[in-house]
Amino acid sequence: MDAAVPPAAAPKRRARQPRQATAERRAEILRAAANTFGSKGYKNGSLTEVAEQVGITHAGVLHHFGSKEQLLVEVLEYRDKEDVRDLEGQHIPDGMELFRHLIRTARMNVDRPGIVQGYSVLTGESVTENHPARGWVTDRFTILRGEIQAAIVEVGGGSVPEDVAACAASSIIGVMDGLQVQWLLDDRVDLPAATQFAIEAILAAAMLGTERPHPLD
Amino acid sequence: MDAAVPPAAAPKRRARQPRQATAERRAEILRAAANTFGSKGYKNGSLTEVAEQVGITHAGVLHHFGSKEQLLVEVLEYRDKEDVRDLEGQHIPDGMELFRHLIRTARMNVDRPGIVQGYSVLTGESVTENHPARGWVTDRFTILRGEIQAAIVEVGGGSVPEDVAACAASSIIGVMDGLQVQWLLDDRVDLPAATQFAIEAILAAAMLGTERPHPLD
DNA sequence: CACAACTTACTGACCTGTCAGTAAGTGCGA
DNA sequence: TCGCACTTACTGACAGGTCAGTAAGTTGTG
Numbered sequence: 001m002d003a004a005v006p007p008a009a010a011p012k013r014r015a016r017q018p019r020q021a022t023a024e025r026r027a028e029i030l031r032a033a034a035n036t037f038g039s040k041g042y043k044n045g046s047l048t049e050v051a052e053q054v055g056i057t058h059a060g061v062l063h064h065f066g067s068k069e070q071l072l073v074e075v076l077e078y079r080d081k082e083d084v085r086d087l088e089g090q091h092i093p094d095g096m097e098l099f100r101h102l103i104r105t106a107r108m109n110v111d112r113p114g115i116v117q118g119y120s121v122l123t124g125e126s127v128t129e130n131h132p133a134r135g136w137v138t139d140r141f142t143i144l145r146g147e148i149q150a151a152i153v154e155v156g157g158g159s160v161p162e163d164v165a166a167c168a169a170s171s172i173i174g175v176m177d178g179l180q181v182q183w184l185l186d187d188r189v190d191l192p193a194a195t196q197f198a199i200e201a202i203l204a205a206a207m208l209g210t211e212r213p214h215p216l217d
Numbered sequence: 218m219d220a221a222v223p224p225a226a227a228p229k230r231r232a233r234q235p236r237q238a239t240a241e242r243r244a245e246i247l248r249a250a251a252n253t254f255g256s257k258g259y260k261n262g263s264l265t266e267v268a269e270q271v272g273i274t275h276a277g278v279l280h281h282f283g284s285k286e287q288l289l290v291e292v293l294e295y296r297d298k299e300d301v302r303d304l305e306g307q308h309i310p311d312g313m314e315l316f317r318h319l320i321r322t323a324r325m326n327v328d329r330p331g332i333v334q335g336y337s338v339l340t341g342e343s344v345t346e347n348h349p350a351r352g353w354v355t356d357r358f359t360i361l362r363g364e365i366q367a368a369i370v371e372v373g374g375g376s377v378p379e380d381v382a383a384c385a386a387s388s389i390i391g392v393m394d395g396l397q398v399q400w401l402l403d404d405r406v407d408l409p410a411a412t413q414f415a416i417e418a419i420l421a422a423a424m425l426g427t428e429r430p431h432p433l434d
Numbered sequence: 435c436a437c438a439a440c441t442t443a444c445t446g447a448c449c450t451g452t453c454a455g456t457a458a459g460t461g462c463g464a
Numbered sequence: 465t466c467g468c469a470c471t472t473a474c475t476g477a478c479a480g481g482t483c484a485g486t487a488a489g490t491t492g493t494g
Contacts, residue, residue: 020459022472041345044260046449060474062451117344124341127334127401128258138402145399145406163407164414170406171415174395175388182362182387184344185355189362189387190380197381198388198419205418239438263483275484277440285484 026064028054030078033061033071038118041125042072042133069132076136098151099172099199106176106195116180123177145169152206160206168206172199243281245271247295250278250288255335258342259289259350286349293353315368316389316416323393323412333397340394362386369423377423385423389416 032053036045047058047068065071093101109116126137148169153160160168175198183191249270253262264275264285282288310318326333343354365386370377377385392415400408 025473039346041258041260041342043258044345047451048449056473057475058450059452059476063473066451068450120344121341123398124338124344125258127337127341127398128261129256134402141399141402163410167407167411167414168418170396170399170411171392171418174399174411175392175415176395177398178391178393178395179387181340181344181394182358182391185351185358190384193380194384194387194391197384197422198392198415201385201388201418201422202415204422205414242439264485265483273439274441276442276486279485280438280440283485 022064025054026074027078029061029064029071030075033075034079034118035114037072037075038114038121041121042131043125047071072132073136076133094147095151095154098147099155099203102172102176103192103196103199106179107192109180110183110191113184117184120177120181120184124181141173144173148172152203155203156207164206168202171202175199175202239281242271244295246278246281246288247292250292251296251335252331254289254292255331255338258338259348260342264288289349290353293350311364312368312371315365316372316420319389319393320409320413320416323396324409326397327400327408330401334401337394337398337401341398358390361390365389369420372420373424381423385419388419392416392419 029050033045033050035053036050039045040049047061050071051058051061061071062068065074122133123137125131126133145166146169149162149165152165152168153162156165176195179189179191179194179198183189246267250262250267252270253267256262257266264278267288268275268278278288282291339350340354342348343350362383363386366379366382369382369385370379373382393412396406396408396411396415400406
């Protein structure tokens with residue numbers, strides 16, 4: 001034992017913080033990764049391609065994020081935070097306002113096909129075995145369905161049965177996602193018009209509840 | 218030059234034909250490939266995995282199909298032929314019968330998640346840059362939309378405007394695809410019920426045509 | 435006995451992750 | 465305020481692995 005050691009054996013390190021510019025650097029990499037994973041998919045997109053977009057090597061990217069999978073996780077978190085920031089100040093839409101918001105989103109998406117492609121590719125890929133984004137996508141769907149279902153019940157004044165609202169909620173999400181894919185592949189598909197048409201149709205059917213006959217049984 | 222060659226200079230050698238068992242062998246490989254591409258995706262699925270399912274090496278697969286991309290193309294063609302064979306004898310459904318057929322399909326799909334996953338993964342992957350299945354998926358959507366649009370017009374007795382029918386047709390395809398993805402990720406989603414609900418809703422809205430107000434403008 | 439149906443062996447491309455080394459920034463003590 | 469101690473932010477090389485595709489050899493069947 002060394003008697004000269006001070007009692008508090010604290011490993012008193014010096015500069016333990018990342019540098020000032022680091023946060024912005026990481027954000028740059030995350031945006032580049034979102035871009036690459038969006039256009040090529042997670043499996044097919046390479047760290048080298050991400051790195052080249054910010055002018056470093058793939059090892060530099062790994063210095064910041066540790067692994068490719070961790071990079072994906074942080075890309076998804078980053079996008080969540082950005083979405084939240086976009087809604088900041090605005091009250092979280094509910095009731096009828098939520099559906100107006102969904103249709104507005106579809107209209108906006110026409111001008112940002114990159115974002116739409118990223119979402120579609122990742123969602124499709126996530127249903128493969130052991131995909132690292134599976135949990136994120138699943139959670140996202142669950143939360144969205146819950147919000148939409150609640151809005152339907154609210155708009156219907158509580159008279160909409162729970163299972164009908166659930167069907168309608170998943171249908172609305174489904175039609176939005178499905179139309180995006182068709183629009184990406186063929187721009188003759190009118191994304192905003194079809195989205196609005198379908199949401200109004202589903203909403204109207206949910207309001208009518210179970211009174212309506214089922215001609216397709 | 219070989220004087221013994223018959224006048225017709227046809228290089229008609231002996232057994233230029235593949236063996237009897239070859240056709241079935243190729244079909245085996247195609248089924249294995251459909252399985253692998255379905256669960257792992259095209260990019261992520263390997264020829265070795267396909268080959269192992271039929272007890273040969275990846276080079277053996279390449280002997281039959283030449284390249285991975287050609288294998289994918291033939292998988293898609295094979296599936297088309299199988300789908301047609303399934304409908305053989307049955308008249309191709311039109312009018313209201315088409316929608317009943319779509320709902321029946323959704324009900325059947327609950328018992329074959331592998332098929333559904335294959336379709337979903339490939340569709341999602343196809344929106345990436347230069348994907349070899351892009352043309353096939355795009356064509357498939359175009360044909361389906363045309364058929365559904367025609368059925369809507371027929372059911373509506375010609376009073377449904379073309380653009381409304383087009384929106385409704387892409388919405389029906391979209392909601393079916395989108396619901397499949399949600400169901401694959403979370404079986405609390407009731408695929409048949411939601412599909413039927415959404416198709417009936419969209420159909421009803423299309424029949425009402427443009428008379429209905431648009432509360433979400 | 436010729437050729438289909440393979441296998442084995444190999445190539446080159448590409449990908450993730452590791453590692454040692456370097457330049458530059460940062461904070462603290464003298 | 466200078467400069468040392470230490471850290472961050474990389475680079476470049478490389479290991480280890482997977483993959484599609486090729487070429488040459490083997491086998492057994494028609």
